[in-house]
Amino acid sequence: xxxxxxxxxxxxxxxxxxxxxxxxxxxxxxxxxxxxxxxxxxxxxxxxxxxxxxxxxxxxxxxxxxxxxxxxxxxxxxxxxxxxxxxxxxxxxxxxxxxxxxxxxxxxxxxxxxxxxxxxxxxxxxxxxxxxxxxxxxxxxxxxxxxxxxxxxxxxxxxxxxxxxxxxxx
Numbered sequence: 001x002x003x004x005x006x007x008x009x010x011x012x013x014x015x016x017x018x019x020x021x022x023x024x025x026x027x028x029x030x031x032x033x034x035x036x037x038x039x040x041x042x043x044x045x046x047x048x049x050x051x052x053x054x055x056x057x058x059x060x061x062x063x064x065x066x067x068x069x070x071x072x073x074x075x076x077x078x079x080x081x082x083x084x085x086x087x088x089x090x091x092x093x094x095x096x097x098x099x100x101x102x103x104x105x106x107x108x109x110x111x112x113x114x115x116x117x118x119x120x121x122x123x124x125x126x127x128x129x130x131x132x133x134x135x136x137x138x139x140x141x142x143x144x145x146x147x148x149x150x151x152x153x154x155x156x157x158x159x160x161x162x163x164x165x166x167x168x169x170x
Contacts, residue, residue, distance in 0.1 A: 005067040005121060006031055010058045012072045013129075013139035014050025017147050022154075024146030025050040026139040027058035036061065039142040041150035050143065051077045052107040059114045067121040073129030073136055080108070081124040 009030040016023040023046065026039035038057055042050070051074035059068065072078055080086045089095070089102045096102050115122055127133045130140060 005065060008062065008066045008068050010055065010068055010070045011127075011135035011139055012051065012054035012058060012070065012074075012077075013136060013143050014047055014052075014054050014074065015140065015143040015147060016045060016047040016050060017151070020044055020046050022147050022150050023047065023050040024143035024150070025054035025057065026142030026146065027054045028135050028139060029058055029061055031066075037138075037142060039139075039146045041146040043150070043154070046104075048074070048076050049104055049107060052104060052111055054139070054143075056107065056111050056114050059111075059118075059120065062118065062120070065118045065120060067123070069123040069125055071125045071127050071133075071135065073127050073133075075126065078124045078126040081122070082126075086112070 011028040011030070012026065014023065014025045022041060022043055024039065024041045026037070029036045029038070038061065040057065042053070051072065055070055055072070055077065058070075062068070070077075086108060088097070089105070089108070092099075094102045094105045102108065127136050129136060
C-alpha cells in the first residue's frame with residue numbers, strides 16, 4: 001500500500017529594484033503546523049526571474065515526494081502551468097507562440113527538473129497580490145528585505161532606503 005503524500009503549501013513572491021536590477025525572492029513553506037521562511041537576492045535580474053526562482057528554492061527544501069500547492073501572485077508563473085504554456089514551450093523546442101526563444105528558459109528548465117527529481121504532484125494557485133493575503137504580504141516583505149540587505153552590502157549599486165520595487169502584475 002502506498003503512503004499518502006505530505007501536503008505542502010508554498011507561498012512565494014519576487015521583487016526587483018529596477019527591472020532589471022537587484023532582485024529578491026521569498027517563500028514560506030507550510031506542512032501542518034510546521035513553517036519555514038526562506039529568502040535571498042540576486043544582483044542583476046528581473047521580477048519574473050525572482051518569481052520563478054522562489055519556487056525552485058522552496059522545492060529544493062523538500063526532502064521527499066510531496067503534493068505541493070504553490071500560491072503566487074505571479075500570473076507569469078501560474079499561467080505557465082495552468083494554461084499549459086510550459087508544455088507548449090517544450091513541444092516547440094523552447095520557443096514561444098511567436099517562434100522566439102522563451103525568456104528565462106534556464107529557470108523554467110531548472111524548475112521542471114526540480115519538480116521531476118522527486119516527482120512532486122503540483123498545483124498552482126493564483127492569489128491576488130498585496131491584497132489582504134497574509135502569506136503573500138509576508139513574502140513580499142521578505143523579498144524587499146533581501147534586496148535591501150543586498151544593497152546595503154553593495155552601496156555602489158544604490159541606496160537601500162530609496163528603492164523603487166517592481167512587482168508582478170495581477
